[in-house]
Amino acid sequence: MGAKELPFTKEQIESIIRDHPTPFHIYDEDAIRANVRRLIKAFDWAHGFKEYFAVKATPNPHILKILHEEGCGADCSSLAELVLAERTGLAGGEIVFTSNDTPAVEYVKAKQLGALINLDDISHIDFLERTAGIPESISCRYNPGPLRSGNAIIGNPQEAKYGFTREQIFEGYSVLRKKGVRSFGLHTMVASNELNNQYFIDTAVMLFELALEVFEKTGVRIESVNLGGGFGIPYGPEDEPVSIELISKGIRLAYDERIKNSPLHPLKIYMESGRLITGPCGFLVSKVLHLKDTYKKYAGLDSCMANLMRPAVYGAYHHITVLGKEHLPAGTKYDVTGSLCENNDKFAIDRMLPKLEPGDIIVIHDTGAHGHAMGFNYNGKLRSAELLLGTDGTVKLVRRAETLDDYFATLEFAER
Ligand SMILES: *Cc1c(COP(=O)(O)O)cnc(C)c1O
Numbered sequence: 218m219g220a221k222e223l224p225f226t227k228e229q230i231e232s233i234i235r236d237h238p239t240p241f242h243i244y245d246e247d248a249i250r251a252n253v254r255r256l257i258k259a260f261d262w263a264h265g266f267k268e269y270f271a272v273k274a275t276p277n278p279h280i281l282k283i284l285h286e287e288g289c290g291a292d293c294s295s296l297a298e299l300v301l302a303e304r305t306g307l308a309g310g311e312i313v314f315t316s317n318d319t320p321a322v323e324y325v326k327a328k329q330l331g332a333l334i335n336l337d338d339i340s341h342i343d344f345l346e347r348t349a350g351i352p353e354s355i356s357c358r359y360n361p362g363p364l365r366s367g368n369a370i371i372g373n374p375q376e377a378k379y380g381f382t383r384e385q386i387f388e389g390y391s392v393l394r395k396k397g398v399r400s401f402g403l404h405t406m407v408a409s410n411e412l413n414n415q416y417f418i419d420t421a422v423m424l425f426e427l428a429l430e431v432f433e434k435t436g437v438r439i440e441s442v443n444l445g446g447g448f449g450i451p452y453g454p455e456d457e458p459v460s461i462e463l464i465s466k467g468i469r470l471a472y473d474e475r476i477k478n479s480p481l482h483p484l485k486i487y488m489e490s491g492r493l494i495t496g497p498c499g500f501l502v503s504k505v506l507h508l509k510d511t512y513k514k515y516a517g518l519d520s521c522m523a524n525l526m527r528p529a530v531y532g533a534y535h536h537i538t539v540l541g542k543e544h545l546p547a548g549t550k551y552d553v554t555g556s557l558c559e560n561n562d563k564f565a566i567d568r569m570l571p572k573l574e575p576g577d578i579i580v581i582h583d584t585g586a587h588g589h590a591m592g593f594n595y596n597g598k599l600r601s602a603e604l605l606l607g608t609d610g611t612v613k614l615v616r617r618a619e620t621l622d623d624y625f626a627t628l629e630f631a632e633r
Contacts, residue, residue, distance in 0.1 A: 221454055221582050223500065224606060227540040230502060231580060233604065234588065239578070240503040240520035241618070242589045244275070246283060248498040249585075250608070253287045256493070257464040262474070265485035269313045271446050272298040274491025274586035275499070279615040281305040292446075292489035299326045313443070313489060315358065315404065317379055321348035328352050335404045335443070339385040342392055346578050357381055357389050358400030358441065365407050374407055386427065390437040401437055403428050405447025410492060414459055418442055418467035421486070425475045432481060432554050437626060441485035448493035452583050461491070468469040492586040493603075500584025501525050503602075505577040506556075514551050516573050519525060521555025522562045523598035524605045525584055526591040529561040536582040537565055544570035553579070557596045594600070599624060 224245040225233075233243070253268065260266040269292040270284045270287050276298060281291060289303040290311035293459040297326035302312050309331035316323055321344070326351040335356040336342065345351060360380030366373065381389055382548055392403060403424055408416055424442040431437055451458045468486070476484050501524055509515040527533035537553060547569040555562040564581055592600040605614050 221536045221538065222585045223538060223580060223582075226561065227610040228580065230540060230580075232550045234502075234578070237602055237614065238263065238603060240501060240524055241604050242499050242501050242524070243583055243604040243606055243612070244277075244280065244495065244524060245498045245500075245614075246584055246608050247483045247606075249283055249378075249495055250281065250287055251459065252283060256461055256488075257288060258459045258488070262465075262469055263330065263486045265441070268484070269363060269485050269487060270494055271444075271489050271491030272301060273590060274446075275495045275588075276301055276456070276590055277603055277615050278305045279421050279613070280495060282309070284313070289494075292491075293327075293332070296320075296323050296326055299323065299330060299332065303330055311485070313356070315342075315406075319344075320569040323534070324349040329434075331544055333402060334387070335402065337379060339389045342389065342396070349454060351393070351396045351398060352400060354400035354613065355393055356400070356404050356441070357386060357393075359386055359405045359424070360385075360567075361405070361407065365423070368438075369427065377407075378398065380405065383427075387431060387434050389433055389603060390439075391435045394437055401439045402441040402443060403439045404443035404445065406447055406489075408447040411447050412447040412449035412451070412456060412459055414467070417444060417448065417464045417473065421468040422471045422475070425471055425484070428481055428559050429475065429479060431531075432479075439484065441487055443487040446488065446490040446585050448490050450492055450583060450586075451534065452498040454536060470581065474528070477630060482542075493497045494586070496586035497583050499583070501581040501584040501588065503579045505573050505575050505579060508573060508575060514549065514552045516570070516579075517551045518553065518555060518564065518579060520601065521596075521598055522559070522564075523557065523594065523596075523602050524555070525564065525581060525588050526593075527587060528564050528593075529559070535564060535584065537568060538580045538582065539571050539573065540580060542571040542577070542606060547571055549573070554612075557598060559596075560578070594619075594624060616632055 269290040270293045291307050292313045293299045294316045312332035314327035314332040315335040337358050358380040362375045428439040476482050503518040503520040506519045507517040522529045549572050552563050553565040602618040603616040605615045
């Protein structure tokens, strides 16, 4: 990797800003299509391979439609995400529903859509039976607990609230079969933003071995394993991207060794990546509003953590390009801030940048997943627009910016 490139020029962005004032997120359709094609090609050896895009990463129908056209399904985790998938035209086998602490209405909706329900807990078997009824196909989410180490974002599996324990997995499948389930899946998600290729191969091995053990102990034949999401992207210029080809090669070897000559063959492999697909394809475009020189130098933008929470929540690095100043020396140290009354509202701390002026256009990289989606209204801040830079070079507004009317729409004002 190394260079953090942009799919647009300064002139293009200036012309876009004339129609769509900053701040906004802009997504690169070409890059999204290229990412998902690369993933699907890497797994072309795997019978029934499917990527169910994690809707929560970029919950926009235009993005879902592009991904659907490329052969992806949707991984939903809430009622709103199920409805979004439905309204984008996805149905049945194209939707996986991976939730936790699930309300009854969500199971009812997932079952009505024919989504593959992925249970988070053994107690949900009875809950599902009482609320939506037990469907013919079902998947269970496995939490390996002490058998795997996690990472910073998702936490240690033993401390993670998700999934069945090892013992519960065997019991769960036996109970589900007694209740009439005919088709079974096995799911896990043990890492987030992980850049180590081997981690994903280990996860596949873990699921292959567990699926074989489930068959030996209970006679239940698992038909699909879902590796979850969690594939990292190189946020920093020095980060090495994952190699989806190397991961695929390792998983293929493990498949050939363990599954190919077993009764589980052909076992389908599913994924539900968000970040890997859209993360690098989105950019938050903002302007420098104020420069402040006190105990430190501050560059205040016309956006804030309502538009991108990752730096504040995870201390995450997001690369910053100052349009038109790419080739100037990065000789001044800034905290790049938003306007929220919270001191963690900073896009970058102690970042070396070219000397800034009010009005400079700032591009914050890698906001295509878990960017706009995490936005919120604290301090009365409004969420920005989302734009799509199409394959044909046109720019389409795919979500308008919130207005004050949106913000006040749910309030009851007292009589004056
Ligand atoms: C968030 C989430 C994903 C997507 O994670 P990425 O890091 O964007 O790949 C997939 N599956 C589940 C269950 C999730 O909660």
